[in-house]
Each structure stands twice: as structure tokens, then as C-alpha cells.
Amino acid sequence: MNTLPRFFALLLAAALIGPACSTTPDPAEKDAMERERLAREVDDELLVGREIASRLLGRFQHYEKNRAAIEYVNLVGATLAAQNGRPELRYRFAILDSDDPNAFACPGGFIFVTKGLLKLVKNESELAGVLGHEIAHVNEKHMYSTIVPKREVSTSETFVRLLSRGKSEIGSNLAQIVDNGMKMLMESGYGKEKEHASDQAAALYTKSSGYDPMALLPVLERLKEASKSSKLSKTHPPFDERTASFQAFLKENDLKSTLSASRQQVMEARFLAVLKKEAL
Amino acid sequence: MKPAILMLLLCLPVPNGVAAETMYVQAQKAGVLAEAKSGAAAVTELARGASVSVLEKNGLWYKVQVENKQGFISRLFLSPNKPVGAAELAKANDVSLEKANRRRSSSFAATASTRGLQADERVRQGREMYQADFRALQKVEKYEIPADRLQLFRKQAGLE
Ligand SMILES: [Zn+2]
DSSP states (O other): OOHHHHHHHHHHHHHHHTGGGSSSOOHHHHHHHHHHHHHHHHHHHHHHHHHHHHHHHHHSOBOOSOHHHHHHHHHHHHHHHHHHSOTTOOOEEEEESOSSOOEEEETTTEEEEEHHHHHHOOSHHHHHHHHHHHHHHHHTTTTHHHHSOOOOOOHHHHHHHHHHTOOOSOGGGHHHHHHHHHHIIIIIOSOHHHHHHHHHHHHHHHHHHTSOTTTHHHHHHHHHHHHTTSTHHHHSOOHHHHHHHHHHHHHHTTOOOOOOHHHHHHHHHHHHHHOOGGGO | OOHHHHHHHHHSOOOOSSSOEEEEEOSSEEEEESSSSTTSOEEEEEETTOEEEEEEEETTEEEEEETTEEEEEEGGGEESSOOOOHHHHHHHHTOOHHHHHHHHHHHHHHHHHHTTOOHHHHHHTTSSSOOOOHHHHHHHHHOOOOHHHHHHHHHHTTOO
């Protein structure tokens, strides 16, 4: 920003808030400013997330054939997001037409599972575990904070940008940011710490939604088998280590499967009704 | 420094560094637990928007004070932001799909052109590996589960 317009913006800001803030700032005004800041952050996250999500959809095909399967994934996802999501985001769940079992999360709440993943999971809690893991990548900004460099802005600068509804953090770097995001998804992965952290979050999320918090464990075992013949291993840390770390976390936290037989039955029935292997 | 600027700086909200950090519950409900582990008994249960004073941070678990009670809550369910719903945020700030699309095309065209190429051209020339499918994305964004359908789905299986 040039010095001169910035100076005038500051003057304007002072003139605007001068009379109002001789004591402490009005809480309502402070809330409005906070909301404005959050809105811009979400705006930026969505800008980046949409670019990356659209490229995933271009790389794989959007699976639209089985409407019941799409609805089911969305219902389980929305159930988790309602309890565990960042309230400022709208999470979207979609299926990619690939037989390789995998799942992806993009900034802003775009979450994808492949057809192959839906064939790999054996019950609703397992699907919830996978979606919870991806929701955690979004909530914790595992990709976004890596690909979008955080610029330190002074309070006064933040304030000026609030008034002018100014430039986003993305600026002229969008193309590079998107390339780096796709690279993370398709090649380099998030790294061990973030994968372990998302597994742990998935356990807490599934538990708080009423699913079996241990359900991700058998999924990891099956993914390990599947990774021997797919590209999954490239973007994911060694499954043995992941499983061990997850087991330790479950134990530390006294997390156990506590689904009643009747609840399990309901979930079993609707899972089988929708996700029979031959239906996909 | 001009007096006006000085005044502005003096007026800006000062972070209260000495007091315990206030955080807000983002989950629909979250238990404050007797011990720093998920399986521990709940001391009290908080709803979305409730505020807690953070006394100690230890990895995934924060020790917090709520009124006269102390306990542990996972940081995953907390944020320094007061929770604002997506719909409310969008309404307050006019974040519409159309606007996002406009912003996308202008912003992306600008960045691609700084590298001398448009996005499609970059794909064709192998500068960009993945072709974007924005039509598919718009379908994904338009898909909506009716609230009563979700409600029923959760209720049937006793989900929170
Ligand atoms: Zn992951």
C-alpha cells in the first residue's frame, strides 16, 4: 500500500471512530469488526479451496450416478460437521469416480471421498471416521496454513483494511498457492504430524457425534493393505506408525466402542441399503 | 506523528495480556471433563457460543474455568472467535456464489497473466497439471440436504 492513501485512510478512520472510542470500544462494534475479519478470512479460504476442489474434480470425475450414495455421504458428513465443524463454514461432501480408496479435503470445507473408499468402509462409523479425519484437515487448516503464507499485519493496518474492505492475503499469488495445494494432495501429502493429529481429531469428533471413536482403526488396516497396490502410500505416512499412534491415543483417552446394539442395527441397515458394493 | 493517528492508535482495542485468554465453544455441545482425556466424566456441558477462560494449554487439552468450575476441554472444540454461522456471515458480508465466481475469475486471470498465460493455456502447455472443472464444483456447492432429512437421519440412530 502506498503511504499517501494509507495516511488518508488512517485519518478517515480516526475521524470515524474518534468520538466513539474515548473510553473502551463498544462491544457490539468490536463484534462487528471481528465478524468482518472472520468473513474475509473465510473469503480467502474459499477462494483457494474452490480452485483446488475444482481441480480435484477435473483430475477425477465427479461421481453422480448413485444419488442414494451421495445423499448418504452428505448425511454422515453433515452430522459430523453440525457438531464438530467450524460454524462459519459450509461443508460440502462429494464422491470422486475413482476405484483407488482415498479421501481429500480442500480449504473452506470441500471434502471428497472416492468410490473406492466407499467400497472399503464396512459400516457407518467407519465412514464417519474417514470424514472426521478430513474435516479435521479443514478445521485445523492443515493445507491452508501451509500454502498461504501468513502475513503479520499490525493492528492499525488490519483496521485500515477493515475500513476499506481491502486486499486479501492471497493477492497475486493465487496460481502458485493452488499449484502447491494440488501438490500436497497428489504428491507430497500433509506429513506425519498432521495425519496423526487428524486421526486423533476424528476419534474425538466421531465420539462427540455419537459414532464409534475406534472405527477408524480397521479402516487404517485395510488402507494399509490397499496401499500396497495403489498410489496412496505416496501421500500418507507409513500405516504401521499411524495405526500404532492412533491406538496409543485411544488408550490414553479411554476411548472405546460404546454403540448400543439397537443403534448399531439402525446404522447397519441403512449402510447396507445404500453402500452395497455392487451399487457403486 | 499526527495527533489524529496517535488518537486512533490509542483508541484501538488493546489485547488484555494479563487476563486469562477467553475462548468460545464452537461445537454444538462440548463437555468440560474432570481429566484431560476424552473418556473422563463431564464436570459440566457447554453449548456453542459459551465462553471459557483458558488456564493452561497442554496439547489437545486445555484446562479451563467456567463460572466456578474447572475442567478440561479439547482445543478442537474451541476458538478465539465467537461462533458465527455460515449463513449469518454470508448475509452480513454478501459472500455469494456469484461474487465468489467473479472474484475467482478476476483474481485467477490476474495471477495467471502475471506469468504470461491464462489458466487453460497453462494446462495445455503443461504448465498446470490439472484442468479445473468448475461446472462440477458448482453442482457440489448447490447440493443441499434438507434440514428435516438430516434431523431424522440423526434421530433414527441416536446421533448427536
Ligand atoms: Zn489425512
